[in-house]
Amino acid sequence: MSGQRPAAPVATAGPVERRRGWTGWFDPRGRRLGGWAFALNRLTGLGLVAYLYLHLGVLFLLSQGPDGWDAFVDVALSPPILVMDVVLIFGMLLHGLNGIRVGLVGYGMVATRQGALFVGLMIIGAIVLLAATLRVFA
Amino acid sequence: MAEPQTTPTRPVRFRVHRRKAGDSGGRYDSFEVQLDEQRTVLDGLVAIRKEQDPSLTFRHSCFHASCGTCGMRVNGADVLACVTKVADLGPTVTVEPLANIPLVSDLVVDMGAFYGPFSRAGRPLLRESELVPGSQRAEGIDVLTRYEDCIECGICVSACPLTGSDPRYAGPAALCAAGRVIEEPRDADRLAALRFADGSHGVWRCHVAYECTGACPSNADPGAHIMRLRRAATADRFRRWFGVGRAAR
Amino acid sequence: MSVQPTPTDEPGGGAGAFLGQVISGAALLVLLTLHMIAQHFVLPEGLRDYASVIEWVANPIVVVLELSFLAFVTWHALLGLRAIVFDYGFSPSTERWITRTFVVIGVVTVVYGTWLMYAIVSAA
Numbered sequence: 001m002s003g004q005r006p007a008a009p010v011a012t013a014g015p016v017e018r019r020r021g022w023t024g025w026f027d028p029r030g031r032r033l034g035g036w037a038f039a040l041n042r043l044t045g046l047g048l049v050a051y052l053y054l055h056l057g058v059l060f061l062l063s064q065g066p067d068g069w070d071a072f073v074d075v076a077l078s079p080p081i082l083v084m085d086v087v088l089i090f091g092m093l094l095h096g097l098n099g100i101r102v103g104l105v106g107y108g109m110v111a112t113r114q115g116a117l118f119v120g121l122m123i124i125g126a127i128v129l130l131a132a133t134l135r136v137f138a
Numbered sequence: 139m140a141e142p143q144t145t146p147t148r149p150v151r152f153r154v155h156r157r158k159a160g161d162s163g164g165r166y167d168s169f170e171v172q173l174d175e176q177r178t179v180l181d182g183l184v185a186i187r188k189e190q191d192p193s194l195t196f197r198h199s200c201f202h203a204s205c206g207t208c209g210m211r212v213n214g215a216d217v218l219a220c221v222t223k224v225a226d227l228g229p230t231v232t233v234e235p236l237a238n239i240p241l242v243s244d245l246v247v248d249m250g251a252f253y254g255p256f257s258r259a260g261r262p263l264l265r266e267s268e269l270v271p272g273s274q275r276a277e278g279i280d281v282l283t284r285y286e287d288c289i290e291c292g293i294c295v296s297a298c299p300l301t302g303s304d305p306r307y308a309g310p311a312a313l314c315a316a317g318r319v320i321e322e323p324r325d326a327d328r329l330a331a332l333r334f335a336d337g338s339h340g341v342w343r344c345h346v347a348y349e350c351t352g353a354c355p356s357n358a359d360p361g362a363h364i365m366r367l368r369r370a371a372t373a374d375r376f377r378r379w380f381g382v383g384r385a386a387r
Numbered sequence: 388m389s390v391q392p393t394p395t396d397e398p399g400g401g402a403g404a405f406l407g408q409v410i411s412g413a414a415l416l417v418l419l420t421l422h423m424i425a426q427h428f429v430l431p432e433g434l435r436d437y438a439s440v441i442e443w444v445a446n447p448i449v450v451v452l453e454l455s456f457l458a459f460v461t462w463h464a465l466l467g468l469r470a471i472v473f474d475y476g477f478s479p480s481t482e483r484w485i486t487r488t489f490v491v492i493g494v495v496t497v498v499y500g501t502w503l504m505y506a507i508v509s510a511a
């Protein structure tokens with residue numbers, strides 16, 4: 001045991017702010033379905049924004065004629081990049097399908113059934129992801 | 139006289155957040171307590187204060203999930219300590235104060251800060267709409283009224299990821315209270331409650347995580363109330379802009 | 388330091404941003420699906436080579452669809468980023484600066500994308 005200290009401590013300062021900050025967005029402890037949806041939506045959203053700018057940057061090659069672009073296509077069709085494509089499709093599906101939930105629930109529709117809605121949408125997402133993965137590696 | 143029946147006990151290790159006013163930071167103190175399987179986290183804290191460290195501060199009153207004073211974070215989850223059994227937790231029980239509400243001492247948070255936006259929602263405490271189904275009424279009592287579901291424990295505020303980052307956010311408890319005014323005004327100012335809730339650091343800050351609803355020990359469902367407020371605010375705006383839709387009062 | 392939470396701001400603030408996110412999100416559900424199918428899934432190789440891109444953008448409907456996709460995706464992305472930044476509860480004047488910054492980034496993005504499309508179409 002530790003922590004024996006004199007009783008009745010004297011107050012010398014007011015209450016201290018103790019917010020969880022942005023790390024609380026991703027803290028997995030005690031998290032439920034909606035909290036996971038929120039955290040994953042945020043992570044996939046940030047990833048998709050990064051990808052958007054990467055994509056726009058790579059498309060610049062198209063303005064420089066066939067050589068650069070066709071060389072890029074060869075690289076883009078290599079297996080490691082294809083795996084990244086599946087990750088990208090996962091992000092799009094999760095963010096897009098969860099977005100349907102946020103849009104509906106966020107306007108007061110199915111406000112008490114958001115968990116079931118999330119599960120249903122994720123099942124659809126899993127099926128589409130499976131089909132897309134098979135297509136990517138076909 | 140028969141000996142009272144004793145239930146076997148086991149040692150439970152408590153890691154308890156400590157910080158007194160004026161301390162420069164928090165720390166965790168460890169205590170070992172013998173508890174039987176029926177005991178709760180609150181029982182453990184009471185035993186620590188009684189037998190090991192009288193300076194440990196925490197709030198409690200009813201011991202049965204009615205008063206809402208014993209909200210705290212136990213192993214990272216926001217719960218009422220009085221109904222959280224140690225048997226359901228691991229060998230070590232980490233107890234912290236509610237997050238996102240300013241800390242006063244050890245496990246005690248500043249409920250004044252919590253009530254600030256809460257009282258602005260203007261919700262009356264008595265619910266008039268519901269009889270308790272199947273309830274028996276004593277002779278001479280015709281109508282049973284209930285108090286609001288929300289026991290003002292602050293657990294949803296601690297669980298909400300947005301209250302954790304945005305000090306301007308009204309938070310789920312206050313918005314839930316505003317939602318109840320919209321649902322059942324009881325002479326309260328419906329439009330004022332809607333104006334209070336309808337802002338970018340009001341209902342529109344919420345990102346539909348529903349941690350508030352999941353954590354609420356009293357089924358007040360703040361998440362759903364926030365979403366209904368958003369619908370009410372949208373309907374109100376439509377009515378003001380286009381003259382169609384249901385009025386807010 | 389005692390901190391009183393300060394809720395609310397100007398009434399109705401935030402409602403427009405959420406509506407914008409829902410509208411652009413709904414548009415993206417359609418446009419992104421079309422984009423993915425047309426640019427990747429219908430092709431045996433999964434990606435167009437230069438000649439195929441040039442042939443494809445000769446169709447004005449494609450150009451319109453891709454440019455609207457660019458506009459909606461930029462809008463949705465930057466409005467979403469702004470929401471994440473706003474989740475830190477800055478002062479209203481800081482919030483206005485953040486909004487202006489995102490508007491500038493958005494305009495630059497769309498102008499760049501449109502120029503790129505113009506460059507590719509002119510090569511066709």
Ligand code: SF4
Pocket residue numbers: 297298299300301309310343344345346347348349350351360361364
């Ligand atoms: S639903 Fe809204 S208020 Fe409730 S925890 Fe999530 S973000 Fe917070």
Ligand code: SF4
Pocket residue numbers: 206287288289290291292293294295310311314350353354355356357358359360
């Ligand atoms: S809404 Fe629920 S969790 Fe929040 S203060 Fe009320 S009772 Fe506690």
Ligand code: FES
Pocket residue numbers: 198199200201202203204205206207208209218219220221
């Ligand atoms: S002591 Fe009253 S709710 Fe826990």
